[in-house]
Amino acid sequence: xxxxxxxxxxxxxxxxxxxxxxxxxxTYLAAECVRIHKIDEEWGIFSNYGHTPLVVDGVTFDTSxxxxxxxxxxxxxxxxxxxxxxxxxxMTAKHWEKTHRREDWCKMIIxxxxxCLTKKYEQSETFRKELECSKGKIIVEDQTSFTKKxxxxxxxxxxxxxxxxxxxxxRLLMELRDKxxxxxxxxxxxxxxxxxxx
Numbered sequence: 266x267x268x269x270x271x272x273x274x275x276x277x278x279x280x281x282x283x284x285x286x287x288x289x290x291x292t293y294l295a296a297e298c299v300r301i302h303k304i305d306e307e308w309g310i311f312s313n314y315g316h317t318p319l320v321v322d323g324v325t326f327d328t329s330x331x332x333x334x335x336x337x338x339x340x341x342x343x344x345x346x347x348x349x350x351x352x353x354x355x356m357t358a359k360h361w362e363k364t365h366r367r368e369d370w371c372k373m374i375i376x377x378x379x380x381c382l383t384k385k386y387e388q389s390e391t392f393r394k395e396l397e398c399s400k401g402k403i404i405v406e407d408q409t410s411f412t413k414k415x416x417x418x419x420x421x422x423x424x425x426x427x428x429x430x431x432x433x434x435x436r437l438l439m440e441l442r443d444k445x446x447x448x449x450x451x452x453x454x455x456x457x458x459x460x461x462x463x
Contacts, residue, residue: 274359276418279371280433287375287436293403293421293428300407301420301434310395311404311438313381317389324462329381334358335458336377340365344458369452375433379449382441396442404435404442 281288301311309315313330326332331347331354338344343361350357367373385392405428406420416422421430441447 274362276371276374277431279374280418280431283372284375287431287433289431290429291421291432291436293405293432295423295426295428298403298405298428299399300405300428302407302410308395308399308404310389310392311399312406313434315392317385317392319381319384319388321384322456322459322463324459328354329385330354332384333377333381336373336380336455337362337366337370339367339454339457341461344461348462373451373455375437376449376451377455378434378437379447380451380455382437383447383449386441396438399442404438405430405432406434 299308299311301308303309304312304315310317313333314328316327317329319326319329319332321332326335326348334354334357335344335347337358338347338361343358343365346361347354347357386396406416407423407428408416408420408430409423411417411422416430416432418431419434421428421432421435423429437447
């Protein structure tokens with residue numbers, strides 16, 4: 266029997282072990298969904314790559330994705346590389362993760378995303394208004410065009426008339442929309458990276 270080896274970058278085991286409330290595959294009728302696909306399309310502002318600058322403790326981030334990727338690190342070199350390098354911050358972060366990722370990232374990953382979405386909600390009126398406009402609809406991150414067979418933990422893929430996948434980003438956005446807040450619990454040193462950016 267061949268044992269499946271989990272990718273270092275996969276977060277599915279983290280979710281199962283530390284965030285069981287978000288564990289599992291969801292199925293949604295596509296006709297009832299609004300889809301996050303590209304930032305220049307309708308609902309694109311829901312993407313973490315959407316152009317909604319955020320300020321945390323006096324430091325400005327061009328997107329919530331850059332803030333989220335930075336929260337993986339405590340060391341100066343990767344923090345400055347991710348913050349200052351143009352382009353996709355996720356790809357820059359991947360370069361550093363195997364050697365510098367926080368040892369407790371598995372226990373804080375969803376709380377970190379909740380924090381980023383909360384800051385976006387608090388600071389972007391456009392984002393808040395778009396979330397309000399989506400009421401009554403299911404929000405999904407559509408990863409159908411991704412080359413890998415299945416969606417990652419954040420999104421879904423279209424299968425027939427349904428979107429299927431964990432859809433954690435969509436679920437967090439709907440929770441934020443419907444409750445007006447997201448509860449999160451981060452370690453005291455969660456924002457240590459900011460010290461290198463002031």
